[in-house]
Amino acid sequence: MGTPESSKSEELCTELLQSQTGVTSTSIESVTQNLRLQVFGVLHWVVSLGLILAIDFLLKKAFAAASIEFPSALFGMFCIFSVLIILDYAEPSAAVAFEKFFEPGIIFIQRWLPLFYVPYLVVLPLSLKDIPASSAIKICFIVVGGWLATVCVTGLTAIGVRKAVKTELIDAEPMEKPSPFSSIEVWAWTGVLLISFAASLVFPTALGTRARTYLPFLLASTVLGYMIGSGLPSSLKKVFHPIIFCAASAELAAIALGFLSKSGLDAVLGYYLTNSSSNPGAGDILMGFLGSVILSFAFSMFKQRKLVKRHAAEIFTSVIISTIFSLYSTAIVGRLLALEPSLTVSILPRCITVALALSIVSFFEGANASVTAAAVVVTGLVGANFVQSTLDKLRLRDPIARGIATASSSHGLGTAALSANEPEALPFCAIAYALNGIFGSILCSIPAFRQSLLAVIG
Numbered sequence: 058m059g060t061p062e063s064s065k066s067e068e069l070c071t072e073l074l075q076s077q078t079g080v081t082s083t084s085i086e087s088v089t090q091n092l093r094l095q096v097f098g099v100l101h102w103v104v105s106l107g108l109i110l111a112i113d114f115l116l117k118k119a120f121a122a123a124s125i126e127f128p129s130a131l132f133g134m135f136c137i138f139s140v141l142i143i144l145d146y147a148e149p150s151a152a153v154a155f156e157k158f159f160e161p162g163i164i165f166i167q168r169w170l171p172l173f174y175v176p177y178l179v180v181l182p183l184s185l186k187d188i189p190a191s192s193a194i195k196i197c198f199i200v201v202g203g204w205l206a207t208v209c210v211t212g213l214t215a216i217g218v219r220k221a222v223k224t225e226l227i228d229a230e231p232m233e234k235p236s237p238f239s240s241i242e243v244w245a246w247t248g249v250l251l252i253s254f255a256a257s258l259v260f261p262t263a264l265g266t267r268a269r270t271y272l273p274f275l276l277a278s279t280v281l282g283y284m285i286g287s288g289l290p291s292s293l294k295k296v297f298h299p300i301i302f303c304a305a306s307a308e309l310a311a312i313a314l315g316f317l318s319k320s321g322l323d324a325v326l327g328y329y330l331t332n333s334s335s336n337p338g339a340g341d342i343l344m345g346f347l348g349s350v351i352l353s354f355a356f357s358m359f360k361q362r363k364l365v366k367r368h369a370a371e372i373f374t375s376v377i378i379s380t381i382f383s384l385y386s387t388a389i390v391g392r393l394l395a396l397e398p399s400l401t402v403s404i405l406p407r408c409i410t411v412a413l414a415l416s417i418v419s420f421f422e423g424a425n426a427s428v429t430a431a432a433v434v435v436t437g438l439v440g441a442n443f444v445q446s447t448l449d450k451l452r453l454r455d456p457i458a459r460g461i462a463t464a465s466s467s468h469g470l471g472t473a474a475l476s477a478n479e480p481e482a483l484p485f486c487a488i489a490y491a492l493n494g495i496f497g498s499i500l501c502s503i504p505a506f507r508q509s510l511l512a513v514i515g
Contacts (some may be wrong), residue, residue, distance in 0.1 A: 098161070101158075102161035102162065105158060105160070105162035105163075106161065106166075106349075107162075108162070109159065109163075109349045109352055109353070110345075110349055112133055112352060113130055113133065113348035113349050113352060114348075116129035116130065116132065116133045116348075117129045117130075120132070126419075126420065126502065127498075127502050128413065128416040130347075130348035130349075130351035130412075131351055131413070131416070131495065131499075133348075133352050134352050134495075135355075137352060137355035138354075138355035141155060141156065141355065141356070142362070145359075145362075152359075156356060156359065156360070159356065162349075163353050163356050164235065166346065166350055166353045167235055168235035168236070170350060170469060171299060171300050171303070171469065171470070172279065172280065172343060173343050173347055174300060174430065174434055174469075175279060175283070175300060175303050175304050175307065175340075175343065176279075176330050176339075176340030176341075176343050176430075177344075177411075177426060177429075177430030177431065178300070178304040178430060178434055179304050179307045179326065179329055179330070179340060180326045180329060180340065180427060181427050181430075181431050182308075182322070182323075182326065183323060183326055183327070183427070184425055184427035184428060185427075188428070192397060192400055195391075195394045195396045196396070196400060196404055196432065197435075199390050199391060199394070199396070199404060199407075200404065200407055200432050200435050200436050200439070201439055203383065203386060203387055203390065203408070204407075204408070204439050204440060204466050204467065205447065207379060207382060207383050207386075207408055207465065207466040208447055208462050208463075208467075209451065210378065210379060210382050211375050211379040211382075211461060211462040211466060212448060212451055212453045212458050212459070212461075212462035213451070213453075214374065214375045214378050214379070215371055215375040215453075215455070215457060215458035215461045215462060216455060216458045218370055218374050218375065219371050219455055219457060219458060221370075222370045224367060224368055224370070224371070242284065243281070243284055243285070246277050246280050246281045246284065247281065249273055249277040250277035250278060250281060250310075253274035253277060254274045254310075254314070256270070256273075256274075257270055257274050257318070258314075258317055266336050268328040268336050268337065269338075271314065271325065271328050271329075271339070272337065272338055272339050273339075274310065274314065275310060275311065275314075275325075275328070275329050275338065275339035276343075278309075278310030278311075279303055279306065279307040279310075279343065282302050282303035282305065282307060283299055283303035283306075285302065285306070286298070286299035286300070286301070286302030286303055286306075287299045289302070298441060298470070300434060300437075300438070300470070301438070307329070307339075311325040311326055311329060312325075347411065347412040347415070348412070350410070351412050351413060351494075354491035354494075354495070357487050357488075358491055358492075361484050361487060364484055364485075365488055371457055371458075372485070372489065372492065373492070375458075375461045375462075375465065375489070376461065376465055376489050376493050376496060379408070379465035379466070379493065380408075380409075380465070380493055380497045380500065383406075383408040383466075383497075384406070384497065384500070384501075385510070387404060387405050387407060388405065388513040388514045389513055391404070391514060392514055392515050398423075398511075398514050398515060399423040399424065399425065400425065400428060401514045402421045402423065402424045402510075402511075402514060403418060403424045403425045403426075403428040403429045403432070404429065405417070405418065405421075405501075405510065406418060406429065406433065406497055406501075407436045408433075408436060408465060408466055408467075408468065409468065409493055409494045409497045409498075410433070410468040410469055410490065410493075411429075411433050411434070412494070413495070413497065413498050414429050414430070414494075415429060415430065416498060417497055417501045420501050420502065421507065433468070436467060437467050437468055437469060437470030437471055438470060439467070440467020440468075440471030441467065441470045441471050441473065441474035442474070444467055444471045444474065445475060445478065445479075448463070456479065456481045456482040456485065457482075457485050459475065459479065460475070460479075460482035460483065460484070460485025460486040460488075460489065461485050461486075461488075463475045463482070463489075464485070464486040464487070464488075464489035464490040465489050465493045468493070468494075469490060471486075472490055
């Protein structure tokens with residue numbers, strides 16, 4: 058409800074527009090209403106996303122102050138999920154309202170999710186300098202072979218439990234897919250890219266430091282790479298996955314900036330990801346969303362709570378076995394191949410989403426976060442390209458088994474590839490995708506479990 062003054066002002070504006078343009082009152086009211094809805098939608102998005110980021114930030118500060126090693130975002134996810142379950146039990150309409158309030162922020166996170174994985178891939182050249190070629194080959198063997206083994210173990214476990222419990226499959230809650238990128242978004246980021254590139258060359262310390270000054274250009278090159286890569290034909294995506302296209306775009310931008318500014322590629326990559334909150338680079342901004350990704354798991358699991366309850370035996374048994382198998386098989390094969398212990402530790406969470414894989418390796422000393430991120434992304438890319446044909450060859454037709462096997466072995470990238478052709482498997486992918494990381498984080502937060510992994514690694 059507006060004040061009498063505002064209502065009178067609207068009437069006068071309406072009369073003026075009618076007299077000058079001939080537009081009817083109904084048309085003006087419609088335009089005004091649409092404008093209000095758009096403004097409200099933007100404000101709703103800003104507030105919901107801002108609160109998610111604020112919760113993540115405050116939890117990190119609190120856990121750091123208390124010297125708690127457990128991932129703060131994972132604790133936050135449990136809290137949000139508990140609140141939703143309690144509200145759903147006490148007052149279902151309140152749970153729905155709570156979920157709807159955060160929906161714009163969750164949709165934003167899901168739409169841009171792969172982009173948050175990219176920074177460590179972009180700076181990978183800095184991390185690979187000290188890794189021998191023989192070690193890199195061993196890592197590739199473990200990642201690809203481990204992915205195949207995990208698909209087989211998880212899928213066959215799910216089928217075995219399915220046959221034992223004989224629970225009938227029912228329709229799941231529909232899951233909304235992120236909207237494609239518009240031409241306006243592409244042109245807007247192109248403008249940012251060109252303007253910031255010129256500014257970075259002419260005024261390299263305009264924002265105080267090179268990292269902050271280069272931030273808009275390097276961020277725009279990363280975002281544009283992802284947007285353009287996402288719009289490629291499906292046949293090309295098998296070769297140039299959006300994440301690869303995105304990382305290549307940022308890498309080329311860094312090469313160009315390093316060459317023209319005469320600072321060199323290594324220096325620019327150092328500015329891309331500084332790991333400093335007081336002097337952030339483009340990569341630091343993107344990595345800052347990883348905690349919110351974990352928090353968003355609470356909403357995806359709550360949405361599919363009926364499915365989780367109905368198929369708890371298949372889901373939990375398969376995911377727990379898959380997580381344990383993935384961690385220990387990586388440790389065992391790493392030792393058999395005589396891979397350096399620090400590198401074996403770095404690729405332990407190869408089947409867990411980057412958001413939690415980085416938290417897991419932080420429990421271990423000497424791990425290389427860039428190698429971790431690269432191993433996770435490569436695992437996802439292998440799954441995105443080969444998981445469907447592999448499941449077909451294994452004769453796994455059940456959507457529950459296919460969904461769980463895909464998410465547990467190939468996390469988000471494999472999930473996106475499978476769900477594009479098999480939407481019935483998407484809910485099970487989403488559940489397993491979240492639970493796989495959760496179980497892995499919980500297990501690795503237990504000192505005795507970590508010690509057993511280290512003992513295997515040697």
